[in-house]
Amino acid sequence: MDEKTRKLVATVQVEIPGTGGDVMYAxxxxxxxxxxxxxxxxxPTSNKVSLQWVGRxxxxxxxxxxxxxxxxxxxxxxxxxxIEEVMEK
Numbered sequence: 001m002d003e004k005t006r007k008l009v010a011t012v013q014v015e016i017p018g019t020g021g022d023v024m025y026a027x028x029x030x031x032x033x034x035x036x037x038x039x040x041x042x043x044p045t046s047n048k049v050s051l052q053w054v055g056r057x058x059x060x061x062x063x064x065x066x067x068x069x070x071x072x073x074x075x076x077x078x079x080x081x082x083i084e085e086v087m088e089k
Contacts, residue, residue: 010047014040026063027083033061033070041086051089 002009014032021034029050030042038058041051057072057079068081 012042012047012049014042014049015052016040021058022060024061024063026068027087029087031061031063031068033058035059035073038072039068039070039081039086051086 001007012030014034014037016032016034016037018035021032023033024031025044028044030044032040032042034040035058036056037052037054038056039053039061040049042048043050056074057070057077059071059073061068061070063069063083066083068083068086070079070081071077072079
C-alpha cells in the first residue's frame with residue numbers, strides 16, 4: 001500500500017496454505033510465516049518470493065538481535081535464524 005495515496009500497489013502470490021501466520025519487515029525484505037510453509041522471504045523491489053522454506057512449523061515471527069525468531073506452534077519450539085544466514089540463501 002502506498003503511504004501517501006493509501007492505494008494498493010502490488011499483490012504477491014506467496015502460495016501458502018490455510019489461515020493464520022505472521023508478517024514482518026526486516027533486513028529490507030518482507031517475511032511471512034505460515035503453517036506448512038514456515039518462512040517465506042519476499043523481495044519488495046520485485047514483489048516476488050525470493051525463497052521459501054517448506055515443512056512443519058511456522059506461526060509467529062519477529063526480528064531482533066540480528067536474527068529472525070520463528071515459533072513452531074504445534075511442537076512448542078522457538079527457532080533462531082541469524083539474518084546473515086537466511087540472506088545468503
